[in-house]
Amino acid sequence: MSKRYVSAWSEDDALDGERVKAFVVILRTSGCSWYRSTGGCSMCGYNEESETTSGEDLIFQFTKALEGYDDERVIKVYTSGSFLDPAEVPLDARDRILSEARDRAERIVFESRPEYVKNIDGDATGLEVAIGLETADDDLRENCIGKGFSFEDFTHAASTARDRGATVRTYLLMKPPGLTERGALEDVRASIEATSSLSDVISINPMNIQRRTKVERLWQKGRYSPPWLWSLVEALGTEIDAKVVSHPSGGGKARGAHNCGECDDAVLGAIRRFSLDGQRHRLDISCGCIDLWKAQLDLEDRALAEGIDYRKDPRMGTIPLVR
Ligand code: SF4
Ligand SMILES: [Zn+2]
Structure with a gap:
């Protein structure tokens, strides 16, 4: 107790x-x-x-x-x-x-899985239900996250919450295991598009590797790395009606979304300010490592196209490509 x-x-x-x-x-x-x-x-x-x-x-x-x-x-x-x-x-x-x-x-x-949203009683004005959809892609959600509910379950729950007067906050997970950096970025962008009409706020959570999890085991074996902050900045710039925000847990650390180490604090500050006021110019930031990030996006694409099983993560050295 x-x-x-x-x-x-x-x-x-x-x-x-x-x-x-x-x-x-x-x-x-x-x-x-x-x-x-x-x-x-x-x-x-x-x-x-x-x-x-x-x-x-x-x-x-x-x-x-x-x-x-x-x-x-x-x-x-x-x-x-x-x-x-x-x-x-x-x-x-x-x-x-x-x-x-x-x-x-x-x-x-407050947060809830979709199956419990029907339990909201009476007038829900002033309440905001946060639902961890993670991705609009049912295969990814099932096979790489193991969430156990479908996009349709989410849409029903979001509509129910709104019918009762509540607002909806949708959580998206950036870079579930099994995706390349570009794959993760494209998945978040597609998920933002797919959920914007059902969400009042979309909150992007870049992966933060927690202890005693399946993702931690992959990371320890060198088969997973968290996303770049640049991927998050790129996703936040998606122009849609709903508000898109991010409060990255573990940002700038090895277990969370990070860049080269030199620019992480500045980029996290820009993301924080953008998430508070939605001003797009907040995201106009740069660092030399943006070229390394772009190189990783291209390198992984080429490795995948040529069936090569390795990629060079400029932050970590050579690690196996996870498909
Ligand atoms: S196990 Fe899945 S559904 Fe349960 S709290 Fe964790 S992320 Fe949410
Ligand atoms: Zn940098």
Whole structure:
């Protein structure tokens, strides 16, 4: 039983085009049901934080975390899985937490797999459901991530959420295992196009290699490398109606999206500013390593075309090409 929430903090965010503060709480729940029944998705290590937790404990954790609340206009309530899964957040705890949060903030954000979105009761105005679709490509989602739901499941869930008055935040994963750098970029671009009409916000999460995951095992064997920040910058520039943002976890580190090391802080700063105000000129940045990134895109294309099983990642040396 756990009465300790994982963490809570205040951060910059955007609300209907305005720059605001958001209060973020991560609750310690019993974890994602999908993880418990199948071993989870290839990149997910969130369940490291999980412990058996009752609804009463969750209300206690949330109330305790609120002691640090400072009139932020957005509250984000995250768990290690789905806030709308009654096996993870019992209904009475869910309702109480939502009601406390709605009394304080204008927008309440939480995450859920699509199958639980039908559990939203009543008027959901002011709620934002974040769904980890990861990619619009069903084959990739199934074979490289192991997510266990289809694009159609996502579209139903997003429509249900909107019908009830909620907004939808769609998470896309940049560079699931098995893709080249260009393949990852094209997948994110195609996924942005495919989800823009169903999303109020699209949040691109470049791969961050978490401990004790399938992706970590591939990375340790030299069969996977996280994306370049340049690929993320390129994807963020896609012109669509929905707002596209990114808050890269592990950005600039070996396990996260990174560039040459010299320009990483500047590029991450540009991505952060763009994600807050949507001003495209924020992304007008450069560094000599952009040529290495372009060379990798071309080299991998040529290697694939010629059936060569190696590529040269300018950041890492020679590593096997993952197809
Ligand atoms: S990525 Fe989401 S659905 Fe997949 S195991 Fe992790 S918490 Fe569960
Ligand atoms: Zn650089």
